[in-house]
Amino acid sequence: MYDYLIVGAGLYGAVFAHEAKRAGKKVLVIDRRDHIGGNVYTEEIEGIQVHRYGAHIFHTNSTEVWKYVCQFATFNRFTNSPVANYHGELYSLPFNMYTFNRMWNVVTPQEAAAKIEEQKKEAGITEPKNLEEQAISLVGTDIYEKLIKGYTEKQWGRPCTELPAFIIKRLPVRLTFDNNYFNALYQGIPVGGYTRMVEHMLEGVEIRLGEDYLADREAWNALAEKIVYTGPIDAFYHYSAGTLAYRSVRFETEVLDMPNFQGNAAVNYTDRETPWTRIIEHKWFEFGRDSGGRDLPKTVISREYSSEWKPGDEPYYPVNDEKNGAVYEAYRRMTLSQDKVIFGGRLGEYKYYDMDRVIEAALARTRQEFN
Numbered sequence: 001m002y003d004y005l006i007v008g009a010g011l012y013g014a015v016f017a018h019e020a021k022r023a024g025k026k027v028l029v030i031d032r033r034d035h036i037g038g039n040v041y042t043e044e045i046e047g048i049q050v051h052r053y054g055a056h057i058f059h060t061n062s063t064e065v066w067k068y069v070c071q072f073a074t075f076n077r078f079t080n081s082p083v084a085n086y087h088g089e090l091y092s093l094p095f096n097m098y099t100f101n102r103m104w105n106v107v108t109p110q111e112a113a114a115k116i117e118e119q120k121k122e123a124g125i126t127e128p129k130n131l132e133e134q135a136i137s138l139v140g141t142d143i144y145e146k147l148i149k150g151y152t153e154k155q156w157g158r159p160c161t162e163l164p165a166f167i168i169k170r171l172p173v174r175l176t177f178d179n180n181y182f183n184a185l186y187q188g189i190p191v192g193g194y195t196r197m198v199e200h201m202l203e204g205v206e207i208r209l210g211e212d213y214l215a216d217r218e219a220w221n222a223l224a225e226k227i228v229y230t231g232p233i234d235a236f237y238h239y240s241a242g243t244l245a246y247r248s249v250r251f252e253t254e255v256l257d258m259p260n261f262q263g264n265a266a267v268n269y270t271d272r273e274t275p276w277t278r279i280i281e282h283k284w285f286e287f288g289r290d291s292g293g294r295d296l297p298k299t300v301i302s303r304e305y306s307s308e309w310k311p312g313d314e315p316y317y318p319v320n321d322e323k324n325g326a327v328y329e330a331y332r333r334m335t336l337s338q339d340k341v342i343f344g345g346r347l348g349e350y351k352y353y354d355m356d357r358v359i360e361a362a363l364a365r366t367r368q369e370f371n
């Protein structure tokens with residue numbers, strides 16, 4: 001008999017398990033997959049830490065969360081600066097003076113601000129109601145057309161006019177020459193990969209892999225006082241209030257016999273025609289690699305393709321639009337009468353969480369639980 005059965009060995013589950021163990025609880029972690037780490041899982045290929053489920057760059061403004069993760073890993077000094085490729089034209093991301101200079105030949109912040117204002121005015125937007133209007137009011141029509149529209153419609157499979165504005169607000173807009181994608185005090189990637197970091201979190205915790213909770217929930221429930229469920233919430237409730245939409249991602253990973261494919265960790269393909277959204281070159285997430293190939297003569301790249309989730313696919317992103325928000329709300333209400341089960345993480349809470357926010361949420365919940 002366990003105090004807690006934790007379903008899912010991703011970040012929420014691992015933090016919860018770590019804290020429960022520290023509080024003297026008996027914990028069992030299970031995961032459907034054959035590995036821990038959830039979507040932050042990394043594996044070594046050709047001496048390179050490969051992010052199997054897509055790029056994960058840790059960034060946070062919370063000193064508490066930063067100190068917390070630093071107990072389990074040493075972080076390198078990686079700074080995310082993706083490049084946008086629009087039909088072969090390269091632009092700096094996030095939107096900053098390098099981007100504006102390349103787009104409009106403007107030189108000063110004043111000229112850039114005036115250009116954005118002029119395009120915003122022409123589009124007649126006062127109060128942005130959706131992602132398209134939000135994007136134009138932040139950076140103008142040219143940048144919207146070349147760097148946002150195609151990418152976003154590939155990524156989400158919906159027109160920008162039907163997507164919530166908050167998604168584009170994840171990206172900073174700056175009138176400075178600063179290519180750092182994140183406005184975060186702390187940023188980096190665990191040296192040796194995320195898997196090792198999660199292993200450290202789960203040290204001394206019993207783990208069973210390849211186990212599907214939903215396939216035999218009665219038997220699993222009988223094992224523990226409480227369940228921490230981090231899988232899709234609609235599946236937990238047998239889709240009784242409707243199915244939630246997710247975006248799934250497929251990766252085509254290749255080992256290339258060259259030291260340097262694209263010279264950057266992430267290149268976003270922002271046109272509509274290129275079928276993938278981005279290509280990541282994993283070695284550039286690791287600090288100190290040599291582009292001349294004296295360090296590693298090979299490289300590993302992953303092309304990322306987005307699609308609507310269907311049964312059998314891996315869910316990655318919740319689609320936080322109005323329709324799905326209402327469905328989720330129905331499930332959230334059901335959880336209120338469920339005192340044996342705690343729901344957490346991107347799938348359990350149907351929330352577009354970054355890693356630091358997941359950790360924050362798990363810590364808050366454990367504090368409530370164990371204090």
Ligand code: UDP
Nearest residue numbers: 084147148149151152155167168170268270
């Ligand atoms: N986005 C875009 N062009 C880009 C990169 C991002 O239009 O080159 C938009 C797109 O709508 C995306 C959102 O900004 O879904 C958030 O991007 P972020 O990099 O935060 O997404 P993630 O890395 O979580 O997939």
